[in-house]
Each structure stands twice: as structure tokens, then as C-alpha cells.
Amino acid sequence: MSDISAVKALVFDVxxxxxxxxxxxIADFTKxxxxxxxxxxxxxxxxxxxxxxxxxxxxxxxxxxxGYMILDKLHRQSxxxxxxxxxxxxxxDADLRHLTMGWHRLHAWPDSVAGLTRLKKKFIISPLxxxxxxxxxxxxxxxxxxxxxxxSAELFEHYKPDPxxxxxxxxxxxxxxxxxxxxxxxxxxxxxxxxLGLKTAFVARPTEYGPLQKYDFEAKGDWDIVAKDFGGVADxxxx
Amino acid sequence: MSDISAVKALVFDVxxxxxxxxxxxIADFTKxxxxxxxxxxxxxxxxxxxxxxxxxxxxxxxxxxxGYMILDKLHRQSxxxxxxxxxxxxxxDADLRHLTMGWHRLHAWPDSVAGLTRLKKKFIISPLxxxxxxxxxxxxxxxxxxxxxxxSAELFEHYKPDPxxxxxxxxxxxxxxxxxxxxxxxxxxxxxxxxLGLKTAFVARPTEYGPLQKYDFEAKGDWDIVAKDFGGVADxxxx
Numbered sequence: 001m002s003d004i005s006a007v008k009a010l011v012f013d014v015x016x017x018x019x020x021x022x023x024x025x026i027a028d029f030t031k032x033x034x035x036x037x038x039x040x041x042x043x044x045x046x047x048x049x050x051x052x053x054x055x056x057x058x059x060x061x062x063x064x065x066x067g068y069m070i071l072d073k074l075h076r077q078s079x080x081x082x083x084x085x086x087x088x089x090x091x092x093d094a095d096l097r098h099l100t101m102g103w104h105r106l107h108a109w110p111d112s113v114a115g116l117t118r119l120k121k122k123f124i125i126s127p128l129x130x131x132x133x134x135x136x137x138x139x140x141x142x143x144x145x146x147x148x149x150x151x152s153a154e155l156f157e158h159y160k161p162d163p164x165x166x167x168x169x170x171x172x173x174x175x176x177x178x179x180x181x182x183x184x185x186x187x188x189x190x191x192x193x194x195x196l197g198l199k200t201a202f203v204a205r206p207t208e209y210g211p212l213q214k215y216d217f218e219a220k221g222d223w224d225i226v227a228k229d230f231g232g233v234a235d236x237x238x239x
Numbered sequence: 240m241s242d243i244s245a246v247k248a249l250v251f252d253v254x255x256x257x258x259x260x261x262x263x264x265i266a267d268f269t270k271x272x273x274x275x276x277x278x279x280x281x282x283x284x285x286x287x288x289x290x291x292x293x294x295x296x297x298x299x300x301x302x303x304x305x306g307y308m309i310l311d312k313l314h315r316q317s318x319x320x321x322x323x324x325x326x327x328x329x330x331x332d333a334d335l336r337h338l339t340m341g342w343h344r345l346h347a348w349p350d351s352v353a354g355l356t357r358l359k360k361k362f363i364i365s366p367l368x369x370x371x372x373x374x375x376x377x378x379x380x381x382x383x384x385x386x387x388x389x390x391s392a393e394l395f396e397h398y399k400p401d402p403x404x405x406x407x408x409x410x411x412x413x414x415x416x417x418x419x420x421x422x423x424x425x426x427x428x429x430x431x432x433x434x435l436g437l438k439t440a441f442v443a444r445p446t447e448y449g450p451l452q453k454y455d456f457e458a459k460g461d462w463d464i465v466a467k468d469f470g471g472v473a474d475x476x477x478x
Contacts (some may be wrong), residue, residue, distance in 0.1 A: 072413065124376055134413035137363055137388050149376050150388035154411070172393070174311065174373035 004181065004199050004224050007237070009173050010119055011128035011151060011198075013160075013184035014136065016208040018116075018127070019106040019143060022046060023210075028102050036095070040088040047212060048086070052078045057130065057159040068157035070132035076100045103131070104138035109205065113144050115230020118239045126151045128169050128182065130159050161192035170198070183233060187220040194221070201225035201233050243420065243438050243463050246476070248412050249358055250367035250390060250437075252399075252423035253375065255447040257355075257366070258345040258382060261285055262449075267341050275334070279327040286451060287325065291317045296369065296398040307396035309371035315339045342370070343377035348444065352383050354469020357478045365390045367408050367421065369398050400431035409437070422472060426459040433460070440464035440472050 015021045029042040056074040060066075079100055083091060091099075119125050125148050127136050132154045140147050153159045156168035170177045177197035184190050185205040194200050200223040206213060219226040227233045254260045268281040295313040299305075318339055322330060330338075358364050364387050366375050371393045379386050390408050397403035409416045416436035423429050424444040433439050439462040445452060458465040466472045 070413075124380070132413070133388065133411040137412070140387060141363070147388070148379060149372065149386070155394060172372040173376070174309075174371070 002178075002199065002224060004237070006179050007123065007181045007199055008175055008179045009124035009126065010181045010183055010201075010233075011126050011169050012116075013182070013186060013189050014127045014129035014131055014139070015106075016205050017183065017185040017203065018112050018145065019108050019139065020205075020208070021050070021103070021106050022208065024106040025049075025102050028105055029099065032098070038088070038090055038095075041086065045082060045086060045088070047210075048082050049075070049078055050209075052082075060159060061162070068154070070135075070154050071103070071130055072100060072132055072135060075103055101138075104135050105142050106139055108143045108145060109229070111229035111231050113146070115234050116146055118234040119230070119237065120146055120148065122237065122239045124148050124173065126169070126173075128160070128165060129153065161189060163192070163196055166193045166196045166198055181224065183230075186216050190223055191221055194223075199224045201227065201236075203227050203229060203233060241417075241438065241463060243476070245418050246362065246420045246438055247414055247418045248363035248365065249420045249422055249440075249472075250365050250408050251355075252421070252425060252428050253366045253368035253370055253378070254345075255444050256422065256424040256442065257351050257384065258347050258378065259444075259447070260289070260342070260345050261447065263345040264288075264341050267344055268338065271337070277327070277329055277334075280325065284321060284325060284327070286449075287321050288314070288317055289448075291321075299398060300401070307393070309374075309393050310342070310369055311339060311371055311374060314342055340377075343374050344381050345378055347382045347384060348468070350468035350470050352385070354473050355385055357473040358469070358476065359385055359387065361476065361478045363387050363412065365408070365412075367399070367404060368392065400428060402431070402435055405432045405435045405437055420463065422469075425455050429462055430460055433462075438463045440466065440475075442466050442468060442472060 012018055025046045026043050033040055033042060056078050060069050079096060116125055127147060128151050129136055130153045133150055133152045136150045136152055151169050151172060153165050156164045158164035170180045178199065181199035181201055182190055182193035183201040185203050185208060190200040190202055202219040202223045204218055206217050225233055225236045227236060251257055264285045265282050272279055272281060295317050299308050318335060355364055366386060367390050368375055369392045372389055372391045375389045375391055390411060392398045392404050395403045395407035409419045417438060420438035420440055421429055421432035422440040424442050424447060429439040429441055441458040441462045443457055445456050464472055464475045466475060
């Protein structure tokens with residue numbers, strides 16, 4: 001723990017921390033599949049999709065010569081493989097696009113919008129997410145997230161937890177790292193941010209992965225704030 | 240004029256188009272100078288400052304080997320020269336910083352916030368300004384500008400009217416240029432945007448430069464929308 005009185009901006013992990021990607025996608029795809037008459041194990045698709053997320057970003061990291069690739073494109077590539085693996089048939093190119101854009105249509109956790117609205121009165125609030133700018137912008141409009149600005153890994157052409165993302169956010173805000181607080185439901189994200197001098201807030205989201213959740217049930221680090229939800233973060237910051 | 244029914248996002252010039260930089264700065268500095276007991280012709284400073292704006296960005300354009308420099312830094316460099324030229328004495332480093340940060344404390348034109356609020360319901364709205372990200376973010380909080388995201392020349396390391404800015408904005412939004420509309424009070428900005436395929440809206444701000452205004456009293460091009468204020472743009476776009 002350290003002095004957090006100088007914090008001016010809060011940057012948020014988004015998938016899992018601000019929005020409930022798993023329940024949102026399963027509900028969205030199930031409804032859509034029923035309407036389109038496409039049978040599939042949508043839960044398996046969603047869980048499988050997220051399971052290859054880290055590996056898909058590792059490919060970008062390992063091959064800088066190929067250039068940066070935004071998350072929409074990684075999502076689409078992973079989806080095409082998964083659809084084949086899960087033997088989901090009858091999907092057109094427009095269908096694959098619709099599913100990929102599902103990541104733009106995620107619902108916030110019940111406390112997110114109210115908490116962000118309180119925090120926005122006193123702090124600059126922004127996502128700092130591996131989602132691309134358009135994804136985060138569309139999601140904000142869909143879910144009513146009141147960001148002041150939208151910061152994405154895309155702006156730095158590096159995915160979290162690469163240092164360029166956390167330091168890039170501080171640079172764009174013209175703030176030293178210690179005046180920026182990273183808010184996340186993932187201990188590894190906070191660990192990377194803290195190492196670079198950012199302040200940290202942990203909010204547990206124990207149902208993020210549904211029955212598959214294996215870690216991040218609780219804080220596993222010396223974070224500046226540990227709260228049960230965004231309202232708790234606002235309480236701690238005097239908002 | 241062309242078909243504007245496919246437009247999904249509006250990007251706005253900011254200085255002069257959304258905010259009244261001249262009146263804001265003169266009032267801010269006059270009040271501050273009185274409080275600090277510093278005598279100066281603040282109007283001359285503000286007008287002189289803006290007069291060297293284009294040349295300061297040209298320096299960045301001409302010397303890519305020096306690296307991109309954000310507008311806050313250009314403002315500070317120009318200010319130091321002007322203070323000497325105008326024989327304003329007694330300014331500390333903190334004073335120079337306070338004046339430079341005046342560009343973060345600009346008031347909106349009377350119709351801006353209401354117009355943006357209407358437009359935001361149907362479109363993605365963002366600045367596309369030569370101001371740096373922190374400047375635009377701080378200004379939005381100060382003036383209550385309800386942006387969905389903040390796009391700045393800084394993100395593209397090119398100042399408008401370089402093509403990289405307009406095309407960069409479309410790329411970040413994952414939209415083709417013809418689905419993005421540039422809104423500006425400056426004909427040259429719209430000309431550059433239109434050439435690259437963006438749609439265009441002109442809003443006259445005939446008092447932007449006070450008695451020094453020489454052009455941009457009216458539309459000088461085949462813009463898709465010409466309106467007297469942001470409410471007029473919203474009317475035309477069915478918001």
C-alpha cells in the first residue's frame with residue numbers, strides 16, 4: 001500500500017473487470033442461434049474463444065515483423081478455427097462477423113455504471129484494455145459506460161501486460177505513473193502496472209469464468225485498494 | 240453534397256469550432272494577471288500566440304527527425320518567445336505553466352454542449368484536434384463536452400491537415416472514410432477531410448478571432464452540411 005492522494009486518473013481493465021463477457025456472449029449467441037436456426041454449444045464456443053485469447057496475443061508479441069493486429073482480427077481468426085473444431089456448420093461470412101462483433105455488445109456488471117459515474121466526478125476515467133478502440137467505443141455506447149476517453153492497446157501497438165501499454169497511458173494523460181491507478185479484477189494485470197509505478201485497485205469478479213474460474217477469487221498482491229465492487233473503489237477514493 | 244445516410248461517426252475540430260479559445264483565454268489571463276499583480280496586454284498575448292500556431296506545427300512537419308512534439312510543448316515554446324517580445328516580466332516557471340495550461344481551460348460556444356448531447360444519441364462523437372490527448376481530456380471535463388472518445392493529432396504523430404489524421408481517425412473507428420463526418424468552422428480543414436473521402440459539415444464561428452477574423456465567415460466549399468450551430472447539424476442529421 002502506498003499514498004494514493006495524488007491519483008488523477010483511473011484506468012480500467014475491461015473484459016471481466018467492467019463487463020461480464022461470458023454471460024453476455026452466451027446469452028447473445030444463444031438467442032441469435034435460435035432465431036437463425038443454427039444449433040451449437042454456444043457456451044463451449046465462448047469458453048473456447050476466451051481460452052485462446054492469451055495465445056492469440058502472444059503470436060502478435062512473438063512476430064513484430066507481421067505488424068500489430070487489433071483484437072477484432074485476432075477474435076475473427078480464433079473464431080474460424082473454433083467453429084471448425086466444434087463442427088458448427090452453416091455460418092456465412094456475415095454470421096462470423098456478427099459473432100465477432102459480439103465482443104462489442106457486452107453488458108456491464110451491475111455495479112459498473114454507477115461506480116464509474118461516481119468516480120468520473122473526481123477523476124479522469126478511461127479503459128486501458130486489449131480491446132481495440134472501435135470495440136471499446138461501441139461497447140461503451142452499448143453498455144452506457146461513461147468514459148472520459150478511450151485508451152486501448154491498439155494506440156500503443158502492444159498488448160497488456162507489455163509495459164508500453166501502462167506507460168503509454170500515463171504519457172497520453174501527461175501524468176507520472178504514480179498519478180494513474182489501474183483498476184482490474186486480474187492480479188497479473190495489477191502486478192505489471194505496479195511494477196511500473198502505477199497505483200492499483202483490485203475488484204474481485206469471482207463469476208467471470210463461470211464454473212471454469214480457477215484464480216483471481218481474491219487479491220494476491222499488495223494492492224492500494226481492494227474492494228468488492230466499483231462502489232467500494234469510489235468509497236475508498238472519497239467520491 | 241453527397242449521401243450522408245451512412246455516416247456513423249462525427250469528428251470535430253475543437254479550437255474555434257467547439258470552444259471559444261480567444262474569449263476564454265483573454266478572460267482567464269486578465270483575471271489571473273489582476274490577482275497576481277502582473278500587468279500585460281493579455282489580448283495581444285493571446286492573439287500573438289494563436290498567430291504563430293500554424294508555424295509551430297510546420298516546424299514539426301519539416302523536421303520529422305526531431306520527433307513529434309505535442310501541442311502543450313509547442314504552446315510553451317511559443318509562449319516563451321512571445322513573453323520576451325511583449326516585454327512581460329516577472330513570470331515564474333509555474334506562471335508560464337499556468338498560462339500554457341490555459342488551453343486546457345476553454346469554454347464551449349453556447350450551442351456546443353447541447354448540440355453534442357443530441358448528436359451523441361445517434362452517432363459516435365469525438366474530437367479530431369491538434370490539441371494533445373491530455374489537453375482535450377482536461378478541456379472536456381472543464382467544459383462538459385460529452386465525447387465518446389478522444390482522438391488527437393498526437394495519436395497519429397501528425398498535425399492536421401496531414402492526411403494521417405483524418406485517415407487515422409477512420410482507421411481507429413474501423414469505419415470507411417465516407418462513414419465519418421468532419422465538423423469544423425474552418426474551410427481548409429473540411430477541404431482536407433473531403434479530399435480523403437470524409438463527409439463534411441461547416442458551422443460558421445464568425446467571432447472566433449474577434450476583430451482579427453479574416454476568413455471562414457461562410458462556407459467556401461461543397462460541404463454536405465452547412466449550419467449556423469451544432470443544433471443545426473443535429474437537425475440536419477435527424478437527431
